[in-house]
Amino acid sequence: MAFKGGEPFAAPVAGTLVYGVAGIIILGIASHWLAWRVRVAPILLFLAVGFIAGPMTGFLDPDTMLGDLLSPIVSLGVAVILFEGGMSLRAREVRKTGAVVGHLVTVGVLITWILSAIAAHLLLDLSVSLALLLGSIVVVSGPTVVGPLLRHVRPRGAVGPVLKWEGIVIDPVGALLAILVFDAIILGDPGAAALSTLLSVLSAVFVGSVLGVVGAALLVLGLHRFWIPDFLQSAVTLMLVLLAFVGANAVQSESGLLAVTLMGIVLANQRFVDLERIIEFKETLRVLIIPALFILLTARLELGDLAVVGGASLAFLGFLILVVRPVTVALATRGTDLSLRERIFVAGLMPRGIVAAAIASVFAIRLADRGLTEADLLVPYTFLVIFGTGIVYSLASRPLGHLLGVAQKGAGDVLIVGANLFARQVAKALGRAGIGVLLIDTNRSNVTQANVEDLNARRCNALSDRIEEEIELERITQVLVLTPNDETNMLAALHLGDYVDRAEAYQLPMTERKEPVGTPARRLAGRMLFGSRWSYARLHDHLRSGWVVKTTKITEEFDWEDYKRLYGDDFVPLFLVYEGRAWPFTSAHWPTPEPETIIISLAREDESVEAVPQERISS
Numbered sequence: 001m002a003f004k005g006g007e008p009f010a011a012p013v014a015g016t017l018v019y020g021v022a023g024i025i026i027l028g029i030a031s032h033w034l035a036w037r038v039r040v041a042p043i044l045l046f047l048a049v050g051f052i053a054g055p056m057t058g059f060l061d062p063d064t065m066l067g068d069l070l071s072p073i074v075s076l077g078v079a080v081i082l083f084e085g086g087m088s089l090r091a092r093e094v095r096k097t098g099a100v101v102g103h104l105v106t107v108g109v110l111i112t113w114i115l116s117a118i119a120a121h122l123l124l125d126l127s128v129s130l131a132l133l134l135g136s137i138v139v140v141s142g143p144t145v146v147g148p149l150l151r152h153v154r155p156r157g158a159v160g161p162v163l164k165w166e167g168i169v170i171d172p173v174g175a176l177l178a179i180l181v182f183d184a185i186i187l188g189d190p191g192a193a194a195l196s197t198l199l200s201v202l203s204a205v206f207v208g209s210v211l212g213v214v215g216a217a218l219l220v221l222g223l224h225r226f227w228i229p230d231f232l233q234s235a236v237t238l239m240l241v242l243l244a245f246v247g248a249n250a251v252q253s254e255s256g257l258l259a260v261t262l263m264g265i266v267l268a269n270q271r272f273v274d275l276e277r278i279i280e281f282k283e284t285l286r287v288l289i290i291p292a293l294f295i296l297l298t299a300r301l302e303l304g305d306l307a308v309v310g311g312a313s314l315a316f317l318g319f320l321i322l323v324v325r326p327v328t329v330a331l332a333t334r335g336t337d338l339s340l341r342e343r344i345f346v347a348g349l350m351p352r353g354i355v356a357a358a359i360a361s362v363f364a365i366r367l368a369d370r371g372l373t374e375a376d377l378l379v380p381y382t383f384l385v386i387f388g389t390g391i392v393y394s395l396a397s398r399p400l401g402h403l404l405g406v407a408q409k410g411a412g413d414v415l416i417v418g419a420n421l422f423a424r425q426v427a428k429a430l431g432r433a434g435i436g437v438l439l440i441d442t443n444r445s446n447v448t449q450a451n452v453e454d455l456n457a458r459r460c461n462a463l464s465d466r467i468e469e470e471i472e473l474e475r476i477t478q479v480l481v482l483t484p485n486d487e488t489n490m491l492a493a494l495h496l497g498d499y500v501d502r503a504e505a506y507q508l509p510m511t512e513r514k515e516p517v518g519t520p521a522r523r524l525a526g527r528m529l530f531g532s533r534w535s536y537a538r539l540h541d542h543l544r545s546g547w548v549v550k551t552t553k554i555t556e557e558f559d560w561e562d563y564k565r566l567y568g569d570d571f572v573p574l575f576l577v578y579e580g581r582a583w584p585f586t587s588a589h590w591p592t593p594e595p596e597t598i599i600i601s602l603a604r605e606d607e608s609v610e611a612v613p614q615e616r617i618s619s
Contacts (some may be wrong), residue, residue: 018063022066027053028291031063041394042144043153043353046291047387050298060299071365074297074358077289079260080238081354084282085143085168086264087275090468093161100158100336101165106174108166108332112139113177115324123316125382129185130374136181137360137378138320138385140174141167142353143289147350149393153401154408157341160474163349164169171355172257176204178359179254186370200252207251208258215244215259216266223273234281290354297357298383305380313381317388341404348400351389351591356382412477413438414582417462417492419446419455422539423482425549426574427455430599432551433577438471441483462492478582480529481507484536493527503527506584508536532589539602542572548605549574553598560593571603 031049035042053060055603062070094101117135120126126134150160180200219240222228241260248259267275329347338346360382367375401407413436416423420441427437427450439457441447450457460470462481467473479496481489489507497505509528530539547570554560555556575582576591577598583591593599 005484016065020060020062022199023053024295025058025288025293028288028295031295032287039388040150041145042291043148043294043351043386043390044394046136046294047298047383047390050295050299051367053295054299055301055303060295062300070296071362074293075256076242076245077293078355078358079256080241080282080285080289081144081293082168082171082257083241083260083264084286085147085171086261087268087279087282088143088147089165089168089265089268091265091269092373094165096337097158097162100162100333101169103332103336104162104169104329109139109173109177110169110329111331112324115327116310116320119316119319119324120381123319124377125312126377127374130372133178133181133185134378134381136174136178137356137363137382138352139177140171140352140355140359140603141170142171142348142355144294144355144599145351145353145390146349149349149397153333153398154412154474155345155406156408156475157342157406158338159345159406162338162342164347166604168261172208172261173313175257175355175359176201176254178363181200182366183361185367185372203252204255204258207248208255211244211248211255212259212262213266215263216270219267220270220272223275230277232234233277237278237281238285242395256521293354293358297354297361300361301379301383305383308377308380308384313384314388315399316381317385320385321350321389321392341406341519345401345404345406349393349397351393351406352382352386357386408436410476411473412436412581414478414480415440415471415473415476415494415496417441417481417489418483419443419450420482420484420540421543422536422549423480424450424453424455425543426480426482426600428453429549429551430575430577430582431455433575433582433600434580435577435582436475438476440471453539463488463495467496468499476500477508478504480584481505482507482536484540490583508539508584509534511535527584527586527588529584529586530572532586534572539572542602546605547602549600550603551598551600554593554596559595560599563593563599567601567603571601573599573601575600 027049032042033046035045050060054062066073088422112130113135115135116138117132119126120134121128124134143164146163150163154160155163169410175512182199219237222236223233238430241263244259244263245256247256249256253366267278311485326347329343332344333343344518360379364375364378367378398407414430416427416439416440418436419439420443422443423439427439430437439447439450439455440460440462441450441457442459442461444459447459449458458471464470477500479493479500481492481496483489483492493505493507506527506529509530552558552563554563573585575584576593577583577600578594578596582600583589585591
């Protein structure tokens with residue numbers, strides 16, 4: 001029973017449901033926040049929390065709490081997750097590597113299925129039918145696990161888009177394969193099963209594709225003609241997603257996941273309407289649904305399921321990681337444009353997520369109802385693969401990426417909006433401190449001058465809706481808006497804050513005509529740099545009067561107190577660099593430089609301070 005205890009105003013079952021649902025949401029969001037705080041893969045905490053809340057303590061019992069509603073709730077949750085994942089896919093990402101993704105989700109799926117099934121039969125001693133079913137379940141990956149790992153590793157080039165597309169597109173393909181194998185097991189006649197499988201595949205692809213495109217077209221038409229008011233956009237979107245899912249499944253079993261995934265992809269790549277409100281809504285749904293499903297399904301495990309952990313099951317896990325995935329990638333990407341290093345990295349990343357857990361849980365229930373004795377092994381083995389691949393890839397993917405040279409080093413690059421004199425000085429100083437910098441500006445002469453000064457600068461509008469097509473925003477983890485225009489600074493910080501953590505979008509303070517606290521300009525602005533007094537005009541005046549942006553390493557011999565004594569009041573601290581990233585000085589965050597950190601400041605030029613290190617400093 002979920003959250004056992006008295007319920008003074010409701011029947012026991014109602015009390016169980018209320019406490020259980022509230023507990024799942026609370027535990028899910030709390031564990032997600034904790035994962036962000038301690039910088040670990042969220043899936044690991046979701047699984048751990050679910051196991052503690054379920055089999056270890058008995059606080060959650062999903063079967064008692066939801067009963068027959070468990071399977072449809074999980075199915076609808078997975079549908080929303082795949083729709084959200086589809087909306088994160090941009091066709092431009094795979095223009096050069098579309099063939100790679102196509103091979104991985106077709107030929108790669110078949111190779112993974114066959115090799116995994118053979119390993120399950122030989123190592124786990126499962127029957128051929130159950131081994132084929134388990135093999136079909138572990139072919140899927142998913143946005144719930146691939147996305148966080150890619151953000152953690154930050155791969156360069158084609159690797160990131162290939163893995164992101166594979167992780168999302170492979171889910172409906174794998175789910176379709178799994179249901180076809182399941183149907184074949186139920187039919188029991190190989191000949192009839194083969195014919196049924198072929199017809200089902202063709203029908204599912206057709207139905208899923210048609211309803212996915214139709215669902216997206218209806219939403220775009222409704223938004224374009226203003227038939228849907230702003231306050232109903234998110235609700236109507238969810239309605240159409242669920243309608244496409246259940247409609248496709250009603251026409252052809254298990255075609256719904258393909259329909260919602262394709263619906264998301266079509267919406268993400270259309271150019272007719274703005275989807276900002278819908279994107280914000282689907283991200284909120286993702287944050288709620290993913291941890292809830294992981295905790296819900298993990299809580300269904302029993303302590304006795306740990307008995308499957310042993311030499312044979314660990315050998316099966318190792319075979320999936322060390323043999324199946326590398327062989328699959330080697331064969332599926334042969335002759336493609338991926339370099340050897342990129343192919344090795346792709347071979348080293350294939351975690352399993354919520355779709356595998358959901359499919360295994362649903363099939364285990366159906367097989368148990370039909371009296372299949374091995375059905376109770378399906379879920380424990382699947383969760384072993386989810387746990388194992390999550391742990392291994394979370395720990396190994398980043399070192400592997402750095403070893404192969406396909407992952408970005410440090411904490412990511414800084415995007416500076418503006419290529420004026422002050423912005424160029426800041427970019428040079430950050431570069432001397434080992435921070436990667438990209439400058440963008442609409443002023444051609446500013447960009448040209450920045451390039452002449454050997455800075456990485458591009459002519460680009462920070463407010464453009466297509467900015468992600470013009471620069472690699474995946475590499476950016478911090479935005480500094482340093483233009484002379486207050487309105488541009490505010491809008492650019494607001495716009496680019498959608499692509500980085502909002503807390504990492506900074507802008508220069510307003511000019512001397514300060515806006516009162518609480519006005520739209522203040523509410524919408526990014527975090528203010530360097531204290532409230534240092535507007536662009538004031539900083540620029542100091543540069544014109546001979547001040548320069550300096551990079552200085554603080555040491556035991558030359559500490560922060562020495563630095564302050566040297567410059568007195570003639571300097572403005574701008575950034576403190578440590579742990580591979582730049583921490584801006586702001587009114588709310590004024591750090592104290594410690595030895596082995598680097599301070600970047602705007603200070604007077606003085607020959608007496610030539611001894612202060614100004615060479616490129618590695619942090």
